[in-house]
Structures are given as structure tokens and as C-alpha cells.
Amino acid sequence: MINNIFFIIFPILLYQMFGALGKRNFFVSHRVTLTILFSISIILCMVFPYQIMTDQYIFDLRQVPMIVGALYGGPLVSAILFLVSAVGRIAIGGDGMYIAILNQFVVALGVPFLRPLYMRINRLEKVGLVFVVSILSLSFNAVAGYFLFGDPFHDVVGIWLMLMLNQGAIISLAALLIEHILRQEYLLSSLVKHEKLETVSNFAASVSHELRNPIQSIKGFVQLMKEHEYSRDKQLEFYDTMLSEIKAADQLIEDYLVFAKPVFAKLETVSVKTEVEHVVKVLKPFASWQKVEIQLLKNGGDAHILADRQKFHQALINIIRNGIEAMPAGGTFKIQIKQSASKVAIILMDEGIGMSKEEVQRLGEPYFSTKSKGTGLGMMVAYSIVRQMNGEIGVHSEKGKGTVFNVEFPLV
Known part of the structure; x- marks a missing residue:
């Protein structure tokens, strides 16, 4: 039988x-x-x-x-x-x-x-x-x-x-x-x-999220130029910044059309201080709109790292923008650059609502966000870019006391 x-x-x-x-x-x-x-x-x-x-x-x-x-x-x-x-x-x-x-x-x-x-x-x-x-x-x-x-x-x-x-x-x-x-x-x-539908959903949400950053910057400059009279030189500076953001948006579209992990188009030696100053300039209109002041603290030395300039900007903008949005009542967002023998650290400090230990551990996961309408994809992209540039992100946060991001990269 x-x-x-x-x-x-x-x-x-x-x-x-x-x-x-x-x-x-x-x-x-x-x-x-x-x-x-x-x-x-x-x-x-x-x-x-x-x-x-x-x-x-x-x-x-x-x-x-x-x-x-x-x-x-x-x-x-x-x-x-x-x-x-x-x-x-x-x-x-x-x-x-x-x-x-x-x-x-x-x-x-x-x-x-x-x-x-x-x-x-x-x-x-x-x-x-x-x-x-x-x-x-x-x-x-x-x-x-x-x-x-x-x-x-x-x-x-x-x-x-x-x-x-x-x-x-x-x-x-x-x-x-x-x-x-x-x-x-x-x-x-x-x-x-x-899984296929979720992949498409992630793709669409990620594209819209990442395109929102340069669009918000352009929107901020347009509103400033509409409400205030600026000299021709200042207007040209705004135009150059807006064109730069449009190029960044175009580059983002090309990246997501490939739909793969971030591929660095051109790795070059960049000055951390110079690139951070550029990011601060891009985000200042948005920060001003949110009643947040961005302070770039005095830094010692001018560290250089090997990076894709546009990707580096993208990662920092995502982190800083989240910090600004974490301060609904306004405040000060501080940025400091510290250099050691082999590494350079970009310290990003906000005075926002803060996060619990459990929330900090889940940072970088898709669809995890402390914001009611957030997707978590911005932080996911930031973590991915930093990791592929051989960098590390450390986070310290307390509820009601703000959050500190410590982004480290190896020196050239």
C-alpha cells in the first residue's frame, strides 16, 4: 500500500x-x-x-x-x-x-x-x-x-x-x-x-518626492523676486541658482529612468565647505518660508572628498529639509564641518520635535516617516547615496530636544 x-x-x-x-x-x-x-x-x-x-x-x-x-x-x-x-x-x-x-x-x-x-x-x-x-x-x-x-x-x-x-x-x-x-x-x-505594484508605487513616490526639492527651491526664489525688488546682479544670481536646480531636476529624472541603484556619473574631488555653502544657499528661501534660520558655523580647514557633486547635494538637501520641516514653530538649523586625520564630518543640528530610539533605528526604511504625509523615501535616498560614497550616517535624537545627524566621509 x-x-x-x-x-x-x-x-x-x-x-x-x-x-x-x-x-x-x-x-x-x-x-x-x-x-x-x-x-x-x-x-x-x-x-x-x-x-x-x-x-x-x-x-x-x-x-x-x-x-x-x-x-x-x-x-x-x-x-x-x-x-x-x-x-x-x-x-x-x-x-x-x-x-x-x-x-x-x-x-x-x-x-x-x-x-x-x-x-x-x-x-x-x-x-x-x-x-x-x-x-x-x-x-x-x-x-x-x-x-x-x-x-x-x-x-x-x-x-x-x-x-x-x-x-x-x-x-x-x-x-x-x-x-x-x-x-x-x-x-x-x-x-x-x-511586489511589482509596490515597486511601481515606490518608483512614482520616490520620483515625485525627489523632484519636489528643486521645485520648492525654484518656487522660493520666484516668490522672493515677486515680493521684493532686487538689483540686476542679484536677479542674475537667482536665475543661475534656479537654472542649477532645473538641471538637478533633469538629472534626477534621468537617474530614475534607469531605475537602479544610484550610479555616480562623475566622481571628482570636491570641497566639502564649498558644496555645503551651495546647499545652504539653495535651501535658504525654503528655510525662510518656514521661519527657520540656517547657520553655518565656523569651520576649521577645507576638507576634500571624492564624490558626485549632484548626488552629494541631493543627500544633504534631503536631510536638511527634513530637519527644517521638523521645526514647525521655526528655529535655528546649525551646520558644522569637523575634520580629523582620515575623515570629515558634516554635523547637521535641528531644534525640532525629535525622535524616539525606535524611530531613529528605522530611519532610511522606505515608507517610514515621522511626518503624517511623509513617505520616508527622501531619507532612504540620502542613506543610499552616503553609503555608496563610503560614508556613514550617525543619528542622535531626543523627543522635544531636536536631532543631530553626523554624516562622515573619508578624506581624499
Whole structure:
């Protein structure tokens, strides 16, 4: 009996190992392959029976792959499996051959009509249905054998009941296994689809978030020029800054079209002090609008690092902008540059609402933000850029006392 069970489970496990993912119908994509495998199961079950009732009458579990194949594969698969089982039974011979072939014919003819119902019901109902079909099939076998061929029945009724329960249990197990495989494949398919949708969502949110930074800067300069009269030289300086931000936005679009990890277009030796001053100038209109003063503290030395200038600006802008937004009542945002023997640290200090230790640990995760409408993608991009420039970000924060970012880079 163990051999018969193995012969039945074998093709189902092969399907799980090598079948395509996300297919809800057991036979749709691999109907030919699974028909061949179930045919092999039928032949092996007949060649290695596990119950001999008389010298000429044997019992095996060939009906299990026949019934399962008919329910999941439909009439064509059922017909092929019937031909295989009939030819195999004729080859074995014996007095029970005719009743066996008649029984197989009835199963192959009648079970496919139950397929529409079978595919609509739930898992437990399917198990109950295959169990009932199995019992009816063996009951037909016993009754037809008794009335049509005079086979003994009363003397072996106990054995028949045991065989019915055995086959019913095995076919129920096979149906449960198939349904479990289909459920896992469906869930995996849904997960893959969800991940694709989430990737698209992340992409769209990240693009909009990153483009907002240069657009806000441009908006700030336009508002200043609208509300105040500036000299021609000052206006030209504003125009140059706005053009620079437009170029930055264009570069961001090119980066996200590639949709890959940040790729540095050109690594060059840059002055940390000069680039930080440029970032401060870009963010001053936005900070002024938020009633925040940006103070660049006196720094010792002029450290140089190897960086992509635009990416470096992008990372600092994301961090500083978050710090400014963390001060809804206004305040002072301080920036200090400290140089050691091998590293340079850019210290960014705000007087905002601060964060808990748990929130600090989750910084850099997508979709984690302390802001009600934040996406967390700005910090994710900043962390990614700093890491790929061989830098590190340390964060110290307390609720109600503000946050300090310590961004370190190796010196050239």
C-alpha cells in the first residue's frame, strides 16, 4: 500500500517542483506532462497491487489518479487515463479484468461531468466530493461484480469496507495536497504581482518626492523676486541658482529612468565647505518660508572628498529639509564641518520635535516617516547615496530636544 501511495503522490510532487508558478488549474499549463505522469502512476499501481482478494482478483489504487485526473483535467485527460488503465488491465488479465474495465469506463465517463461543480466548491467540499466518488466507484465495482459476474461479496464485505476507507482516505489526501499546491502557487503569484505594484508605487513616490526639492527651491526664489525688488546682479544670481536646480531636476529624472541603484556619473574631488555653502544657499528661501534660520558655523580647514557633486547635494538637501520641516514653530538649523586625520564630518543640528530610539533605528526604511504625509523615501535616498560614497550616517535624537545627524566621509 505504501508503494501505491508513493506512485500517486510522485507526479503531484514533481508538478510542485517543476511546474510553472501561479497557475490555479492543476492541468492547464502542463496537461500533457501530468497526463503522462498519472498514466505512469496507474500502471505502477496495477503492476504492484497491495490486496489480493482471491487468486484472480487483485486490488490497487489506480482509481485515485483516474478520478483526480478527470476532475482536474477534464474529459480528454479522463479518456486517455481510461485507455491506459484498460490496456494495462488487459495485459494483466485474470477473471476480474472485465469488471475492472467496466468500472474504469464508468469512472472515466461520469466523473468529468462533476468537474464544473468541483472547481466551484471550497477545499473541504472538494475533499468530501472525491471521497464520495471513490466510495461509489468501489461500491459499483463490488455490486456489479456480484450481480453480473457472480463474484463473492458476502464473504468479503469486511475487506471491501476496509478497501473503501483506504482508497477514500488516499484520494482525500491527494486532493488536499493538490489544493495546497494550488493555494501556495496562487499566493506566490499574488505576492509577485503585489511586489511589482509596490515597486511601481515606490518608483512614482520616490520620483515625485525627489523632484519636489528643486521645485520648492525654484518656487522660493520666484516668490522672493515677486515680493521684493532686487538689483540686476542679484536677479542674475537667482536665475543661475534656479537654472542649477532645473538641471538637478533633469538629472534626477534621468537617474530614475534607469531605475537602479544610484550610479555616480562623475566622481571628482570636491570641497566639502564649498558644496555645503551651495546647499545652504539653495535651501535658504525654503528655510525662510518656514521661519527657520540656517547657520553655518565656523569651520576649521577645507576638507576634500571624492564624490558626485549632484548626488552629494541631493543627500544633504534631503536631510536638511527634513530637519527644517521638523521645526514647525521655526528655529535655528546649525551646520558644522569637523575634520580629523582620515575623515570629515558634516554635523547637521535641528531644534525640532525629535525622535524616539525606535524611530531613529528605522530611519532610511522606505515608507517610514515621522511626518503624517511623509513617505520616508527622501531619507532612504540620502542613506543610499552616503553609503555608496563610503560614508556613514550617525543619528542622535531626543523627543522635544531636536536631532543631530553626523554624516562622515573619508578624506581624499
